[in-house]
Amino acid sequence: MCYDKPFKDFDEQIQILKDRKLIIEDKDFAIKALQTLSYYDLINGYKECFTKDDEYDGETTFLDLYILHNFNRTFQNVLFKYTVYIETHFKTILAYVISKNYSVDENLYLNKNNFINPNSTEKKKILNATLKRVNNIFKNKNIEDIDEPTRHYKKCKNHIPPWILFKNINFADAVNIYSFLRGSDKEEVCNLILSHIDIPINDKKELLKNSLTIIRKFRNKIAHNLKFITYKTDKKYLNYDILKNTDYKLFLKFLPSLNVDYDNAYSMIISMFILISDDFLITQIACDIEYALSIFKQKALNQRIFEKFFSISEIPEDIQKIAYMFSFKDMFPTT
Known part of the structure; x- marks a missing residue:
């Protein structure tokens, strides 16, 4: 052959x-x-x-590719680092609302009746598959195959509360659980995570779901060492019309065009800032981006390579300036 x-x-x-x-x-x-x-x-x-x-x-040159690759991985690692904070925050609030409104008993809070009944067959399959995967995490007959901390609670406690079990579910399943929450539960999660954004609740729900989706998609590329720099989503998730009514309109000022039908790496960065309300972490992101760029500039013998990264990824070359401006947004009016 x-x-x-x-x-x-x-x-x-x-x-x-x-x-x-x-x-x-x-x-x-x-x-x-x-x-x-x-x-x-x-x-x-x-x-x-x-x-x-x-x-x-x-x-x-080969060295150009080598330097670009190493910077790309360094930059991705910066982004990945903060998606872990976002995932933890999201799962913590999700577990808080579910345990408060339903129970701390896994047999009760994972009951399918606590979630909406989807109209479409496809969505029913997604809900059923998600709940099955989550249940399987602690139902394994070989307790040594269960990851911590769920294993400890399975062995030593009489129940597994959501804030423990959700540590062992993947990000996609956590997002699915949120998606199938009843309306009032979803609003509660939304208001707690996006308490720093003053917009109508329907806009807030859309912003949360879409920001989580973008981060999940791009993080998957990073985690599996796939093509991050050229990746674009199959459709547009981030609603710029909603962002125009928030402090995040600052990010839009650095876009060459608002008329795009996909999300890119810059959309991931915007989504990260949307979902991180901690002022210390926001400033830390800006510092980490600045450090990564400074190393790249020192090692990039060919300026064209530096410019190529930003043109292909569609991340503005001023990203460190944008990050710092947002960190100190009260000093930089966006109107």
Whole structure:
């Protein structure tokens, strides 16, 4: 059989890159990088940025790709770090509302009757599958296969409260549980998480659900080492019309156009700021972004590579300035 992707040793991989007009100044360094980072992540991950018809422009070097890749991963790690705070905050409030309104007993608060009855067959399947996955977390007969802290409560307590169980459910299932909450429960979660935003409750619910969706989608790309820099969502989630009535309109001022039908990495950053109300964390995000950019600027020998990251990701080059402006938004009127 003639395989589309046959095995190539490292010398052959280097030759392929040279044939495609990528400049390789240090072959030993390039081979070491390919051994460490993999051809797919380092080369295929950025080929849309620098190639046309699968050929480089004759100016891009292997070192350019290496520096860009390392910055991209560093920048993604900054974003990922704060999505963990967001997930924890979201699950904490979700568990708080559910335990307050229903019970701390898993057999009661996971009862399907506590949730809306979806009209569509597809949504019914999603609800049933979500509740089944959540139940399976603690129903495993082999207790050693249950993760902490749920395992401890399964062994030592007579119930597993939501704030414990939800530590072991994935982000997508937590978002699904929120989506199927009854109206009053959903409003309560929304008002607690977005207490810092003064907009009508329906706008608030849309903003929370869509911001969570964007963060989940982009975090999945980061977690699985997939193409983050070029990723765009299949449809537009973040409603700019809602943001125009909030402090987050500052972020919109740096967009080249508001008429887009997708969300990008900048949408993820906006969503993070929306869901983090802690002033200390907001300032810390700005500091972390500034530090990552400063390292990139020092190491990017080719200014074109620096500019390429922002043009492809559609993150404004002024992102650190924007982050700091929002951190001190009371000093920078947005009207």
